[in-house]
Amino acid sequence: MSNRTLTIDDRVYDYLLSVSLRESDLLKQLREETTGIEYSEMQIAPEQGQFMSLLVRLIGARRALEVGTYTGYSSICIATALPADGVLVCCDDSEEWTAIAGKYWQWAGLEDRIDFRLGDASASLRQLVDQGGSGSFDFIFIDADKQNYPLYYELSLQLLREGGLLAVDNTLWSGNVADPENMEPATRAIRRFNEQLMADERVDISLVPIGDGLTLVRKG
Numbered sequence: 001m002s003n004r005t006l007t008i009d010d011r012v013y014d015y016l017l018s019v020s021l022r023e024s025d026l027l028k029q030l031r032e033e034t035t036g037i038e039y040s041e042m043q044i045a046p047e048q049g050q051f052m053s054l055l056v057r058l059i060g061a062r063r064a065l066e067v068g069t070y071t072g073y074s075s076i077c078i079a080t081a082l083p084a085d086g087v088l089v090c091c092d093d094s095e096e097w098t099a100i101a102g103k104y105w106q107w108a109g110l111e112d113r114i115d116f117r118l119g120d121a122s123a124s125l126r127q128l129v130d131q132g133g134s135g136s137f138d139f140i141f142i143d144a145d146k147q148n149y150p151l152y153y154e155l156s157l158q159l160l161r162e163g164g165l166l167a168v169d170n171t172l173w174s175g176n177v178a179d180p181e182n183m184e185p186a187t188r189a190i191r192r193f194n195e196q197l198m199a200d201e202r203v204d205i206s207l208v209p210i211g212d213g214l215t216l217v218r219k220g
């Protein structure tokens with residue numbers, strides 16, 4: 001028994017997966033394909049993908065947005081949890097990695113649900129605002145370059161409806177954020193972002209230690 005969050009060792013982690021992970025063959029194949037390419041550590045953990053699917057279903061999301069798609073694992077977890085007429089807008093600036101995502105969207109029969117915007121994510125978010133998208137999204141996932149988190153966060157908060165849910169990835173950054181000696185630019189950026197969120201009275205927050213740390217933000 002423990003009244004604080006457990007430190008998960010490999011044995012407990014394997015157990016957790018064995019009794020709760022329901023990963024489709026398609027997602028398993030995508031995860032395996034991604035393991036062989038550059039920056040494969042950017043792919044989210046499978047139990048995190050399943051958790052996000054659950055969140056999307058729980059809030060009955062119809063319109064979702066993802067900032068940073070990479071090879072598509074999280075986008076498939078989000079999009080499959082949307083109703084058939086739901087939409088997931090995906091923003092990413094890599095043609096190479098999102099080509100893999102595109103292949104799997106097609107295999108999963110999700111291409112009608114996905115509105116992919118290639119290019120700089122902050123420009124795509126501003127475009128959504130300009131097109132009248134403010135307050136129109138139920139669920140948003142931020143998982144892109146860490147230095148721009150504050151910018152993505154402000155634009156996303158604007159695009160999110162009241163009561164909507166925003167999930168921000170990598171907020172524990174392999175634990176580096178807790179090491180005062182670690183002054184890497186990305187570590188400092190996430191640390192600063194976490195401190196900003198802590199003080200942001202517009203939202204309710206919870207930092208969930210799943211994957212590399214996932215902060216849930218409810219727009220009040």
Ligand code: CA
Pocket residue numbers: 042043044143169170
């Ligand atoms: Ca990530």
